[in-house]
Structures are given as structure tokens and as C-alpha cells.
Amino acid sequence: MIRGVRGATTVKQNEENEMMDNTRKLVQEMISVNDIDVQSISHILISVTKELNAGFPAKSIREMDGWNFVPVMCMQEIDVPGSLPNCIRVMMVINTEQTQEAIRHIFQNEAVRLRPDLAHAEGEQANGS
Template identity: 60%
Template sequence: MNRGLRGATTVLQNEENQMIENTRLLIEEMVAKNNVQPTDVSHVFISVTKDLNAGFPAKALREISGWTYVPVMCMAEIDVPNSLPKCIRVMMVVNTTEEQEKIQHVFHHDAVKLRPDLVKGDNN
């Protein structure tokens, strides 16, 4: 079965290395908490808010061993007034037998504000 695995993080500055590093840390925790292997992943969508354009956060996946062939696409998040700034959102579609309510979504930094109902345990 395919399931969506959600994650989000924020950065302090519109800076490529920070965007890639925070995205890499987020992805690594998402896969660790959900026991995901790269071969389990159908595709990954990554969106960024309009104030982030210094680089492609999808580059973070290329730094993780085994992720070479996972399809990844970056896109702009819709520009909603008063929405969380400097935010990177990830939607990973994975093949899993896990029940939907058992999926562990991951939110780091200020992104914990997006879905406090889904935040479990310590998030950066």
C-alpha cells in the first residue's frame, strides 16, 4: 500500500547549505522513524515558501546513500498570507504495510507549529 509520509522544517536564512542540511536531517529522521528504505519510496515532493530560492532542497537526498534513483521534485508552496516563513515541506510517498495512524510524521524547528497534533516526541 502507498502511504504519505509528511515532514517539514524551517531555516533561519535563505542560504543553500542551510536548506540542504535541514532537509537532509529531516529526511533522515523521517526514514529512521518509519523504517523506510530508498526502494520503498515511490517519489518525494518538496515545497518551499516564496522566501526560499537559494537552492534546491532536493539536493539533500543525493547526499544520502542509496537515494540516487528516487524521483524528487521541488516546487513553490502557495503564498498564503501570514503563513510560516522559510519553511520546507516534504511529502514522501512510500510502500508500506503500516497502518495510516502508525505513520510517524516529522516536524523540525518552527514547523512543529504546522501540525502539533502529529508531533510525537522530541523534534529539533
């Protein structure tokens, strides 16, 4: 079965190393808490807000050991007035037997404001259990 795993993070400034580090940290937590094997990943889509153009966040994923064959694409997020700035969003599409409710979506830094209903502290289930 195909499922999406959502993640988002923010950076403090438009700086390539910060973008790469935060993207890598986000993806690593997404795979850790959902017990994802790289071979089960179909593809990953990454969007960034308009002010983030110092680098391609996908590069940090491609550089992870064993991830060079995972299709990854970056794009610009829709520029909605009042939306969260300096935000990197990740949609990882995986093959899994997990139910929709079992998937744990990860929000880091200021991005926890995007979906407080899904955001959770590390090691905690999204529903609070």
C-alpha cells in the first residue's frame, strides 16, 4: 500500500548549510519514527517558501548513505500571504502496510504551527499516547 509521510521544518535564514542540515534532520526523524527502509520509498517531494533559494534541500537527501537512487524533487511553495516563512516541507511517499492513523508526521522548529494536531514531541504518538 502507498502512504504519504509529511514533514516540515523552518530555518532562521536563507543559508545553504542550514537548509541542508535542517532538511537532513527532518528526513532522518521521519524515517526513524516510522521505521522506514530506504527501499520502500517511492519518491520525495520538497517545497520551500519563496525566500529560500540558497540551495536545493534535495541535495542533502541524495547525499545520505544509500539514498542516491531515491527520486527527489524540489519546488517552490505557493506564496500565500501570511503563511509561515522560511519553511521547508517534505512529502515522502512510501510502500507500507501501516494504516493512515499509524503514520507519524514530523514537524520541527516553527513548523509545528502548521499542524499542531499532528505535531508531537519526539518519542510520543501524535494522538498523545
